[in-house]
Amino acid sequence: MQKVVTKILFRCNAGKKYGFGHLTRCLALSETFEDENIQTFFLIKTDEKSTISNFLTMEGIRPSKYIFIPEDTTNSNDLSKIVEIYKNGYSFLVIDHYDHDLIYQESLKEEKIKWAQFDYKANEKILANMVINGNISANKEMYKNIVSQNTLQCVGYQFAILRKSFLNQFAIPQKNRILIALGGGLYPAELINMVKLITDQQLFDFEIITNDIRLQKLFNNRPNVRVYINTNNVIPIYKKCECAIVAGGVTTYEVAALNIPMLIIPYVENQIWNAIAWDRNNFAISFKDPLHFEEILNKFGLSNLINKLLKKFEKKNNPNRWFRSNKNKKYHNQNNNTE
Structure with missing residues (x-):
């Protein structure tokens, strides 16, 4: 019997406008998943394709592991691309950008997509299966009124995300x-x-x-x-x-x-x-x-x-x-x- 391969899709922003922080922490997660034989792929919204491509090359990420969507991509087209990729055997999505709104999240739910969502301000309703806020100031109390009781909360300093090369x-x-x-x-x-x-x-x-x-x-x-x-x-x-x-x-x-x-x-x-x-x-x-x-x-x-x-x-x-x-x-x- 053929073994089912777990695949995780990252949707993040990076470039002149967004900086590299979203992409960097997603790479840190991807690094760990790949060590566990979990395949990862990146869908990256950017205003600087060549700079981000060079950065990913230096990080050892092959072009076959990512695609770009342009800066002026609408939420509707963004969601269509996520769904297109996700339906190709993916089991989980990680969102690391702040372009989404409630309609964006509801659309993911309608498509039966499971996802984790990075957050930093805890002031808007979150429909994700998992919320991630590794800021050292964050705590679960912040989220009690905006997530469901079934939402996994990776909240607080113990969920700080760091590349393995920085440890020890x-x-x-x-x-x-x-x-x-x-x-x-x-x-x-x-x-x-x-x-x-x-x-x-x-x-x-x-x-x-x-x-x-x-x-x-x-x-x-x-x-x-x-x-x-x-x-x-x-x-x-x-x-x-x-x-x-x-x-x-x-x-x-x-x-x-x-x-x-x-x-x-x-x-x-x-x-x-x-x-x-x-x-x-x-x-x-x-x-x-x-x-x-x-x-x-x-x-x-x-x-x-x-x-x-x-x-x-x-x-x-x-x-x-x-x-x-x-x-x-x-x-x-x-x-x-x-x-």
Whole structure:
């Protein structure tokens, strides 16, 4: 008798507008599923096909494992493509984007599709079989009025999703070497201006990881600034940094896993609560937005901010409970229970 192959479909967004966070955490889940002989496939909405293709190639993902849909795809056409692929032997769908609404979810239900849905704000009805919110500020109480009692809740820090390569790694920091990693999308003007202001601090060396080519042109002749464009070999760069300046997304988990303190400057809504939670757990100092950070930086200077951060970091909650085992396995176990 032929063995039935389990197949999981990922539907996520990635590119200039969306950044790389959705795709990165889906790749982390896919990595674990593939280790368990579960086949995965990606349906990716993007405004930057060539950049995302190059990124996936660097991650070892073959072109046969994904297809793109354009940025202007309507929800109706998006759903049609999901259904077309899903009906070809798939048993589960993972949605990691925020373009959906209740009608979108009802359409998936009508097609008898089982799915997990990433969420961060817990303020709209969720019809999915599983909700995923691995933010360290999240808890199940947030979802009691918006999901059914049958919905599996992968909610809270124990469901933080991280690539296996980051597990059991530790930083070997060099004094005054600062990581700047503000996400994979196209930076808004206020973020570019903030990075310029930060890197004017000549006492420090800066390692900038980005997909925004403009930063390479800006800092091409700055001896204290190195810019890495579209690199996937980030761990050696992270590990040598004394602290990190990040935006509050997926990168915060990667940096925290390496035990690196953070200055977190959110610039989109879904980063804010995560930034606040890392601050409360003494992993970071968080700021309201780039303008707020610039105000504090101009008032106190980067040296004083980092000294304050390092003292705070000594009081942090133990990261070992979060990052020393593969939490993707927890998600996998929950997923098996949806059958």
